[in-house]
Amino acid sequence: MSEQEKLLQIRQLETAFRLEGKYYNAVDFVDLDINKNEVFAIVGESGCGKTALALSILQLHNKNFTRIRGSITYNEKELLGLKEKELNQIRGNEISMIFQDPLTALNPLLRVGAQIEEALYYHTDLSKRERKTRAIELLTAVGMTDPELTYKQLPHELSGGMRQRAMIAIALSCDPKLVIADEPTTALDVTIQAQILDLMRKLQKDMHSSILLITHDLGVVAEMADRVTVMYAGQIVEYGTADMIFKNPKHPYTRSLLASIPNVGENLDRLNAIKGVVPTLRDMPRTGCRFAPRIPWINAFCHEEKPSFHEVEPNHFVLCTCYEDFHFESEE
Amino acid sequence: MWKMIVRRFLILIPQLLFISVVVFILAYFMPGDALSGLVDPTMTAEDIERQRELIGLNEPLPVRYVNWISAIIFEGDFGQSYGHKRAVTAVIGDRVSNTFWLSLVMLILTYLIAIPLGILAGRFGGKWPDKAILFYVFVAMSMPTLVLGILMILTFSFNLGWFPSSGSVNAIVLSQGTNWEIFVNRVHHMTLPAMTGALLGTVGIIFMLRANIIDRTASEYVKLARSKGVPTRVIFNKHILRNSIIPVTAGVGFAIAGLLMGVLFIEQIFGYPGMGSLFFESIGRRDYAVVNALIILFSVLTALGMLISDILLTVVDPRIQVQ
Numbered sequence: 312m313s314e315q316e317k318l319l320q321i322r323q324l325e326t327a328f329r330l331e332g333k334y335y336n337a338v339d340f341v342d343l344d345i346n347k348n349e350v351f352a353i354v355g356e357s358g359c360g361k362t363a364l365a366l367s368i369l370q371l372h373n374k375n376f377t378r379i380r381g382s383i384t385y386n387e388k389e390l391l392g393l394k395e396k397e398l399n400q401i402r403g404n405e406i407s408m409i410f411q412d413p414l415t416a417l418n419p420l421l422r423v424g425a426q427i428e429e430a431l432y433y434h435t436d437l438s439k440r441e442r443k444t445r446a447i448e449l450l451t452a453v454g455m456t457d458p459e460l461t462y463k464q465l466p467h468e469l470s471g472g473m474r475q476r477a478m479i480a481i482a483l484s485c486d487p488k489l490v491i492a493d494e495p496t497t498a499l500d501v502t503i504q505a506q507i508l509d510l511m512r513k514l515q516k517d518m519h520s521s522i523l524l525i526t527h528d529l530g531v532v533a534e535m536a537d538r539v540t541v542m543y544a545g546q547i548v549e550y551g552t553a554d555m556i557f558k559n560p561k562h563p564y565t566r567s568l569l570a571s572i573p574n575v576g577e578n579l580d581r582l583n584a585i586k587g588v589v590p591t592l593r594d595m596p597r598t599g600c601r602f603a604p605r606i607p608w609i610n611a612f613c614h615e616e617k618p619s620f621h622e623v624e625p626n627h628f629v630l631c632t633c634y635e636d637f638h639f640e641s642e643e
Numbered sequence: 644m645w646k647m648i649v650r651r652f653l654i655l656i657p658q659l660l661f662i663s664v665v666v667f668i669l670a671y672f673m674p675g676d677a678l679s680g681l682v683d684p685t686m687t688a689e690d691i692e693r694q695r696e697l698i699g700l701n702e703p704l705p706v707r708y709v710n711w712i713s714a715i716i717f718e719g720d721f722g723q724s725y726g727h728k729r730a731v732t733a734v735i736g737d738r739v740s741n742t743f744w745l746s747l748v749m750l751i752l753t754y755l756i757a758i759p760l761g762i763l764a765g766r767f768g769g770k771w772p773d774k775a776i777l778f779y780v781f782v783a784m785s786m787p788t789l790v791l792g793i794l795m796i797l798t799f800s801f802n803l804g805w806f807p808s809s810g811s812v813n814a815i816v817l818s819q820g821t822n823w824e825i826f827v828n829r830v831h832h833m834t835l836p837a838m839t840g841a842l843l844g845t846v847g848i849i850f851m852l853r854a855n856i857i858d859r860t861a862s863e864y865v866k867l868a869r870s871k872g873v874p875t876r877v878i879f880n881k882h883i884l885r886n887s888i889i890p891v892t893a894g895v896g897f898a899i900a901g902l903l904m905g906v907l908f909i910e911q912i913f914g915y916p917g918m919g920s921l922f923f924e925s926i927g928r929r930d931y932a933v934v935n936a937l938i939i940l941f942s943v944l945t946a947l948g949m950l951i952s953d954i955l956l957t958v959v960d961p962r963i964q965v966q
Contacts, residue, residue: 371869373861375769395875402872410870416863418882420889420961430871465962481871 318489318521319345319368319406324381326360326367328592334378335592337363339545341381345489345521350512352524352536352553354568358589360545361525365493368523369402385489404434407482411494413474417466423450423477424462427484434485449480454510472503476510483514490515491523496531508534529572533557541565544590544601551627561629563609563637564602570639586640600631608640609633644957651950655943660712662942663935667708670931711935726930734933735918735940741811742917745833745840746906750899752841757848758891764849765856765887766879776849783846788905792839792912799835806835809914836913840905844898848891855887862886885959892955899948903941 324341327334338360345351353361366372367379368390383390385405390398407430410416418426427446431437437445443462450458453476466474475495482490492511496504512535515522524535532539532553539557540550541564549562560566567585587605590596596604600614618631695701699710714720721731764776783791800808807813816828859865860883868882910919918937925933957963 366866369870371866399872399874402870404872408867408870410863410867412863416867418864418868418886420885421881422961429868429873433872433874467962478867481867 315346315349317344318347318386319523320382320384321364321368322382322384324364324367324383325379326363326372327378327380328363329376329378330593335595337545337592338367339595339597341542341545341547343540343547343550345523346538347488348519348521349537350515350522350524350535352526352532352539353542354526354529354532354539355542356527356568356585356589358591359542361527361542362493363545364542365408365491365523365525368491369406369408370398371408399433403430403487404485405487406489406491407485407487409475409478409482409490409492409495412498413471413478414498416478417474419466421465422462423464423466423469426477427481430481430484445484446480449484450477452483452514453477453480454506471499472506475499475503475507479507479510479514483518486518487520489521489523491525493525494527495524496528497526504531511535529557529568541568544595546601546630548602548630549628551624555624555627559624559627561623561627561634562602562631563606563633566637566639567606583639600633602631603633606633606637606640609637613637644954647957648950648954651953655946658946659939659942663712663715663939664708666935666938667711668704670935671704673929673931715939721936722932724925724930724933726925726928726933731932731936734921735936738916738918738921739940741915742906742910742919744829745837745910745915745917746899746902748833748837749840749844749906749909750902752837753844753848753898753902756841757845758852758888760845761849761852761891762856762884764853765860768853768857768860773853776853780846780849783843786843788839788843788908789912791843792836792909795835795839796913807832808835811916832915836909836915839912840902840909844902844905848894848898851894852887852891855890856883859883859886889956889960892959893952895955896945896949896952899951900945903944 321341321343324338325336326338327336329335341360341364343351353364355361363372368383370379370390370393372379379391381391385401390401393401417423421429424443424446427449428442431442431445435442447458447462450461455461455473455476461469461473461477466477469477475498479495482492495511496507499507508531511522522535524532526532536553538551539553541548541556541562543564549556549560549565556565557569560569564585567583570583571585573579573582585605586607590601590604595601599616600618603609603611603614613633613636615631615633620628620630621632621634623629623634699707702710711722714722719732721735723729724731724734727734760776760779764773767773796808799805811832812825812829813832816824820828865878865882868878873882906917907919907922909915910917911923914920918940921933922937924930925937
């Protein structure tokens with residue numbers, strides 16, 4: 312890992328939202344590194360802080376209600392504390408984003424071509440005609456069958472899959488080094504999901520950029536990711552390569568997530584759901600193992616008072632000691 | 644575009660016929676008729692009956708309707724006003740331009756005030772400019788036209804003496820002044836009623852624009868635009884404002900319709916000789932020929948208002964394509 316070049320380093324990141332005058336950390340002291348030319352996945356249930364983390368990188372949160380502390384360095388340049396103007400040099404140009412819902416993330420009044428060219432206008436000195444050529448190139452690259460037509464179309468004239476392709480074209484327009492994809496396939500149906508994932512994988516290889524993939528879908532992770540980080544309640548609970556996480560999951564949360572995927576052919580009366588829900592921002596336990604309330608059959612002394620990371624194999628880390636004694640409730 | 648306009652006019656015909664039937668029947672069921680206001684105590688019952696027979700009031704209802712509507716359609720003749728003893732078209736014609744100009748000025752003032760305030764409130768949602776504007780909106784919302792009208796007269800006309808309290812033009816200026824002096828005098832008379840109407844008319848527009856801007860600011864496509872590195876000012880104008888103004892444009896038609904009703908009251912308060920005061924006078928006198936003609940005129944104007952807002956929408960919203 313150390314021989315690979317680091318692209319983005321996140322240290323002690325705290326992203327807090329204001330609720331009734333008090334700030335609550337949605338991302339609670341997170342450290343992670345994204346290398347050049349890799350697909351890095353963050354997995355977790357809804358409400359675990361994945362999107363809060365993703366939006367913190369480009370600081371797209373509403374500033375009035377959000378406080379971001381810690382450090383995010385991109386190519387050794389600190390992003391936190393940059394002025395809006397300086398951030399705009401990086402947004403779309405060096406780091407770009409793909410959003411979850413292609414139905415709402417495209418401006419309904421602007422033609423697809425114009426929305427692609429907007430990024431080019433601010434980050435390149437291409438002429439008007441060159442921008443159009445580039446936009447059509449991009450639309451071809453994301454697999455539009457009639458790029459000339461799509462260029463002139465409005466978002467509502469496209470299907471969901473095509474809109475997501477258009478969004479990918481926007482994200483890739485200025486050859487970014489890092490693409491943050493926040494649940495890029497959640498709003499799409501399964502066959503389209505596979506196409507979009509293939510496309511992203513292919514483009515990532517062609518362009519030698521990195522993807523930060525945020526998802527709750529382990530299938531997507533298995534298909535795409537080189538390295539995986541599992542997040543729970545604002546913290547990272549386990550990280551390692553995709554192989555390690557899928558073949559040798561350690562943390563009770565990771566194991567429960569994997570166990571909750573029904574296998575085709577297996578006849579289940581009940582799905583293996585994880586008990587309870589992710590605590591809300593306000594009720595989140597701030598001490599001890601945050602997953603403990605959802606595995607009440609595990610003895611309290613199995614958890615650490617101040618959970619720390621344990622290296623279970625090279626480059627595979629797990630938070631808290633409870634993984635050592637964990638078993639599923641049904642296995643008792 | 645032209646096809647749509649022509650088609651809309653064609654749809655207007657059955658709509659207006661329907662309105663005319665309803666209006667005519669309502670007038671029929673109202674107490675009194677055209678003669679009630681003219682009856683002299685010295686008249687005998689036979690005199691009245693003879694007069695009724697003469698002007699066709701004894702015909703059956705459908706015959707009377709057909710007589711009325713065919714005269715309107717084929718001769719543009721809305722009948723005689725028994726109150727004014729002149730043709731209805733002539734009576735209305737005197738007043739129509741006054742009301743038209745007052746409404747137009749009011750409409751323009753309304754949007755001139757509402758759009759900047761709405762944008763300001765939306766842009767600074769939750770901050771002090773927003774709070775100040777919302778305060779104005781709530782005051783204006785709960786203020787009856789009558790109260791504001793009287794307050795305006797009291798302040799600007801009675802106490803300060805800046806504007807006249809009633810009328811549409813000074814008779815002396817009208818007979819002796821140059822065209823420019825007459826124009827200035829008319830504007831001077833129009834200012835208070837138009838401001839009153841505009842200050843109250845802005846409420847809905849400010850509220851809608853503000854809510855739209857706040858809503859669009861939090862939208863996903865604004866996040867996408869920000870993630871592309873588009874400067875804040877451009878995002879506001881290109882992505883937020885344009886998407887917010889569309890519903891406001893759609894409301895222009897309703898604003899025109901509502902305006903006409905508002906004008907009726909404002910003309911009463913300011914003694915402005917327009918269609919509004921004519922409307923109320925005519926109801927009082929049971930002058931149904933004038934009332935019916937006015938209602939139909941208002942209907943036509945309302946329909947035109949809707950058409951105008953549809954045309955405006957096709958201009959601002961590229962999603963609407965006219966086939």
